[in-house]
Amino acid sequence: AQKITQTQPGMFVQEKEAVTLDCTYDTSDPSYGLFWYKQPSSGEMIFLIYQGSYDQQNATEGRYSLNFQKARKSANLVISASQLGDSAMYFCAMREGLDNTDKLIFGTGTRLQVFP
Amino acid sequence: EAGVAQSPRYKIIEKRQSVAFWCNPISGHATLYWYQQILGQGPKLLIQFQNNGVVDDSQLPKDRFSAERLKGVDSTLKIQPAKLEDSAVYLCASSFQQGTNEKLFFGSGTQLSVL
Numbered sequence A: 001a002q003k004i005t006q007t008q009p010g011m012f013v014q015e016k017e018a019v020t021l022d023c024t025y026d027t028s029d030p031s032y033g034l035f036w037y038k039q040p041s042s043g044e045m046i047f048l049i050y051q052g053s054y055d056q057q058n059a060t061e062g063r064y065s066l067n068f069q070k071a072r073k074s075a076n077l078v079i080s081a082s083q084l085g086d087s088a089m090y091f092c093a094m095r096e097g098l099d100n101t102d103k104l105i106f107g108t109g110t111r112l113q114v115f116p
Numbered sequence B: 001e002a003g004v005a006q007s008p009r010y011k012i013i014e015k016r017q018s019v020a021f022w023c024n025p026i027s028g029h030a031t032l033y034w035y036q037q038i039l040g041q042g043p044k045l046l047i048q049f050q051n052n053g054v055v056d057d058s059q060l061p062k063d064r065f066s067a068e069r070l071k072g073v074d075s076t077l078k079i080q081p082a083k084l085e086d087s088a089v090y091l092c093a094s095s096f097q098q099g100t101n102e103k104l105f106f107g108s109g110t111q112l113s114v115l
Helices: none
Strands: A010-014 A019-021 A032-039 A046-052 A064-069 A074-079 A088-096 A104-106 A110-115 B005-007 B010-013 B019-024 B031-037 B044-050 B053-056 B065-068 B075-079 B088-095 B110-114
Touching (some): A046 A064, A104 B044, B005 B088, B019 B110, B031 B075, B044 B065, B075 B088
Antiparallel strands (some): A019 A074, A032 A046, A032 A088, B031 B044, B065 B075
């Protein structure tokens, strides 16, 4: 079974609008961390936001917020006031606590295109 | 603060040839990772080091891939011999330590094309 599922291969959004990128995860571990990374065409993975499984509040980082619904096992990324520079691939990822390696497992990504 | 450095940026080789990639993590980061990202897919972990010891290499094709991290700092990833399906971007990342809340810092990657 897929640990991280991103069902949207591509999304379009108009500049200044908000957009939600979906992510669902699968784990039986009560301790885990969820991450979102941005990968522009240059190739580097850029950390955006983190949510811990025990965090009571949704994480926010500037224009990024994470809509964490634990019971549904979803961790959607919300980008407010989209900018042209937000056009990139976005990856959801998870680290589990049971596995001593705590390896970061990625989804397949969503390509976001922001148009004027 | 300097980021994760990788070289070369691009590499083109023919199948059955050998290739090596180099990574220098962020200073003080104990954990180093090599990921393989095939076009259109998310990164897949190949190997994870804690200092100079291997923590996880379960997805490393050990018949052709090898990696080392001497002295717990720089790391090299080698492919010998390369196959067509090895064409991918090889990303190196580092983190201060292991843990579910530790974020990874990535380099710009090495894009490998095997012809």
